[in-house]
Amino acid sequence: MATFLFDDIIFGPVRSRRLGNSLGINLLPQTKKICNFNCLYCECGLTNVPSSDNLKGMPAREEVRSELERTLNEFIRSNRKIDTITFAGNGEPTLHPSFSQIIDDTIELRKKYIPSSKIAVLSNATLVSKKEIKDALLKIDFNILKLDSAREETIRKINCPLGEFSLEKLIDKLHSFKENLTIQTLFVKGKYKGYSFDNSSDEELKGWLRLLKDLHPKLVMVYTIARDAPIETIEKISEEKLHSIASKVRRLGIPVTIST
Numbered sequence: 001m002a003t004f005l006f007d008d009i010i011f012g013p014v015r016s017r018r019l020g021n022s023l024g025i026n027l028l029p030q031t032k033k034i035c036n037f038n039c040l041y042c043e044c045g046l047t048n049v050p051s052s053d054n055l056k057g058m059p060a061r062e063e064v065r066s067e068l069e070r071t072l073n074e075f076i077r078s079n080r081k082i083d084t085i086t087f088a089g090n091g092e093p094t095l096h097p098s099f100s101q102i103i104d105d106t107i108e109l110r111k112k113y114i115p116s117s118k119i120a121v122l123s124n125a126t127l128v129s130k131k132e133i134k135d136a137l138l139k140i141d142f143n144i145l146k147l148d149s150a151r152e153e154t155i156r157k158i159n160c161p162l163g164e165f166s167l168e169k170l171i172d173k174l175h176s177f178k179e180n181l182t183i184q185t186l187f188v189k190g191k192y193k194g195y196s197f198d199n200s201s202d203e204e205l206k207g208w209l210r211l212l213k214d215l216h217p218k219l220v221m222v223y224t225i226a227r228d229a230p231i232e233t234i235e236k237i238s239e240e241k242l243h244s245i246a247s248k249v250r251r252l253g254i255p256v257t258i259s260t
């Protein structure tokens, strides 16, 4: 199936219900995806196992800074609005070796050009165990962290972490974000390599809602597959089901958005 890669460092802005006019930053190479997850639904395609070789090709800190400054300048000159600067793109942004310094640069440029805008990072949260990464994330406005299930077995089936992974440790770290935590969950069902999964089943939802109650994020974003996925044996969840899941989250007193 067709997959999609961002072919620039800065992209957009794209219109988002939650983030408004969101200018994207892609810290990953423009020709390949780099991630430490291998989500079966990833729009960027399946992940090659990280090696020192395929970690090459990320833009240098200075290049990101100058591209961002140039773009912000252009937007100011043409009176165009940016509500949020969002780190997303071709994989996991926190894998960039200068991630924390790039966040500092972005905060500085935001202050200089568009002080009213917010900074967001979309991440799978696996590197928050590194102090430097966590400290950088705590400086920004929106940490949108992926949590597709409260069961490690399901995460291993859907997100397929590459290398070491412990859901228990991850949850422990998520607690430290307190009120600066947004949870993003993609609901999907299907079969792959002889096993099946459905993170929207009653059993799954029970554990996930219990975990949300405990974490109490400031927002939950629920969604399902929107574009082509690299695996053909996975299916999207119905809009009706997403609305039913969202109402259960609302009953916990947690705001929720749905993307279909």
Ligand code: SF4
Pocket (backbone or CB within 6 Å): 035, 036, 037, 038, 039, 041, 042, 043, 044, 047, 090, 091, 092, 123, 124, 146, 159
């Ligand atoms: S964490 Fe994001 S970038 Fe990485 S495989 Fe999953 S969907 Fe793709």
